[in-house]
Amino acid sequence: MAETTHKAAVGTSAGAAPPAVPAPAPAPRPARLWRGITPWLFLLAPLTLLTVFTYAPIANMVAYSFTDWDGLSPELHYTGTENYTELLTRPDLFEVFWVSGYYLAASVVQIVAALYFATVLSFNVRFRNFFKGVLFFPYLINGVAIGFVFLYFFQDGGTLDSVLGLLGVESDRAWLGTPESANTSLAAVSVWRYLGLNFVLFLGAIQSIPGELYEAAELDGASRWHQFRYIIAPGIRPVLSLTVILSVSGSLAVFEIPYIMTGGATGTETFVIQTVKLAFQFNKTGLASAAAVVLLLIVLAVTWVQRRLVPDDKVDLT
Template sequence: MRFLAGLRAWPYLLAPMVLLVAFTYIPVVNMLLYSFTDWDGLSPTRDYVGLDNYVDLFSRPQLFQVFTVSLFYLAGAAVQIVVALYFATVLSFQTRFRNLFKGILFFPYLINGVAIGFVFLYFFQPGGTLDSVLGAFGVGPQLWLGDPDLVNTSLAGVSVWRFMGLNMVLFIGAIQSIPPELYEAAELDGASRWQQFRYIIAPGIRPIISLSAILAVSGALSVFEIPFIMTGGSNNSETFVIQTIKLAFTFNKVGLASSAAVVLLAIVLLATWLQRLLVPDEKVRLT
């Protein structure tokens, strides 16, 4: 009977499996195949060049210098996790209007990334919203997107604003899975909110914090949407993904761009493996 029940489940899994294969695995395989060719993206023919694209890629160290931009987004992701953890902890206790605050903080994640990019273009423009607010405190106008020393910090700040709500929701879900009697026992023992966070919440949601860190690193390495919309990669804000897109669609070097995408995928997988190696997922037992 269990075998027949398992067979009945397969028709329901067929549609998502077909979509997963069609839009994830087949494109990845094609990308890998393109990386061994000199295809320009338009020609009906493409010649096999072996590892020439990878040799060309690694013989240009300037192509990897853009990874320094990812450090700004990585720092922003760290701030994002800390802020999300703070709000998740506060809103998990009895707080007035906590559902309203949850909705307000999560709402930016629901907005389309292109729309966010255009909104913050007006926010950061000279004499715009940010300059007007800072002007009330005596701070002069700045070229937030035009100054190479400020542009990446500004863009990373937009990413923090957009994705903080997602991390907050993940943390809230994990915090709510902790048995409430642990909080009651801690309160009877006179534990403060900070002590409850340190000895109950933080250990209890450690796997989710590790997951958020993995997503933060992979997101910082592959950031694309916000800098592409807001600056197009100008003023030292170009990321590795933007550079790859330009190789493919501006310089018509789809083969070289595909090899760059394969290298990026390998770097993300390596970073994820190292994180899981250094911070293994251990079953947490709270007593």
């Protein structure tokens, strides 16, 4: 009888619902407040630096664009939209944008070459680490040093003429003597320098694609071209869009290489070089600020158009 009673008690205990676990007490209000503030404390330093060194100078530049400040005088006068009117009514201030066409064409060559090398070196190729270093090394060199190196490279009787002479090609042309040859030479230097950056971006994007996709494609008999067309190209679309934006904006804001090598002479003056001359050579800081604002708006407009034409769709290769 006792055994039966014990079994019944055990059965009743087994069939009963487990006791409810009491809900944890809510955290005190100071703890919850501190938890919400903590992420902003980590963002305080970078946001402060971004505001002080980026947004505040941009705001000052916009303010100066409505004045006649010469960059030296403590006094400045508000002139309204006079600087912008002068920019829009003087065609010579916008003619320099034609020079950007050389760098825009060079950026196309640069993207195609970087994508080709990144695709080839993403597969098992002998000495691929060596070639990766060779391609990326020019991007690590200081731009001023590159300007001086290629200044001697393109000068009359310089390195290029010496190499052509060894190959039996006689060249008596001045590579930096005419606008066409000078801009073509400078654009070629920019391709050599910035090829490594696009190469690394493409290579990282390609290597992030799962290897199982390549294995499945090889089992199906896909060639390297088909792997590039159906796996690599869709997989790196966001990075490709980014490089196009950087290349277009960079071609509009070229400064370093032409400024060091020619100083803007021989028809190689870019919009940024012209803006610098307006500010520091002709002491027209207000007009230069307006030119800088116009360049910023053009870059933003080009970026917006590019994003509208090629939106960033979510990539799904699985």
